[in-house]
Amino acid sequence: MAKRNRSIRPTFIIEDDAARETWSGYRGRIDGAKLAMICPDFRDRTVFVCGPAPFMRAVKTTLKEAGFDMSRYHQESFNFDDFTEEAQDKITDATEEIDSGVRVFQLEFAKTGRTIECPEGMTVLEAARRAGMRLPSSCSKGLCGTCKSKLTSGSVEMKHGGGIRQREIDAGMALLCCSRPRTDLVIER
Numbered sequence: 294m295a296k297r298n299r300s301i302r303p304t305f306i307i308e309d310d311a312a313r314e315t316w317s318g319y320r321g322r323i324d325g326a327k328l329a330m331i332c333p334d335f336r337d338r339t340v341f342v343c344g345p346a347p348f349m350r351a352v353k354t355t356l357k358e359a360g361f362d363m364s365r366y367h368q369e370s371f372n373f374d375d376f377t378e379e380a381q382d383k384i385t386d387a388t389e390e391i392d393s394g395v396r397v398f399q400l401e402f403a404k405t406g407r408t409i410e411c412p413e414g415m416t417v418l419e420a421a422r423r424a425g426m427r428l429p430s431s432c433s434k435g436l437c438g439t440c441k442s443k444l445t446s447g448s449v450e451m452k453h454g455g456g457i458r459q460r461e462i463d464a465g466m467a468l469l470c471c472s473r474p475r476t477d478l479v480i481e482r
């Protein structure tokens with residue numbers, strides 16, 4: 294990237310030397326002093342951070358302590374555990390719905406070996422999310438086909454937006470984001 298774009302200037306900070314190599318650049322971990330040397334005008338910039346959580350925490354703390362305007366701080370996250378609190382709230386909501394006498398279907402995921410409950414009217418994807426399962430999905434509107442899965446048994450009411458073909462439906466496939474169980478299901482996932 295740096296070869297193709299001169300405005301990209303990579304800087305490496307290493308923790309330790311390799312067995313037969315000695316590093317002559319920055320070493321240790323990122324901190325305010327190193328940041329100021331690498332990028333003296335960092336306070337005027339926008340920061341995008343991606344990496345292991347302790348690294349991102351360290352960068353965030355460093356920037357805060359340096360008086361950086363945190364509205365220009367952006368952080369990547371691939372870890373849904375970050376949303377555990379929100380997920381827990383949803384599980385509580387779902388439990389309340391289940392307790393309130395709504396009909397509940399059993400959804401068995403054959404490959405993962407999990408069985409979860411899905412209140413009547415809820416989509417399979419939403420029920421899985423509330424149970425803390427991570428299923429492939431993208432649009433959540435029946436358009437993209439990412440959540441397409443095979444139903445080994447049971448039936449659903451599916452209102453899709455074109456993300457599945459009739460011949461796939463005939464072969465027992467369904468889009469989990471817009472499928473509401475009519476019966477207990479076994480899903481090949």
Ligand code: FES
Nearest residue numbers: 431433436438470
């Ligand atoms: S997530 Fe896009 S069709 Fe289901």
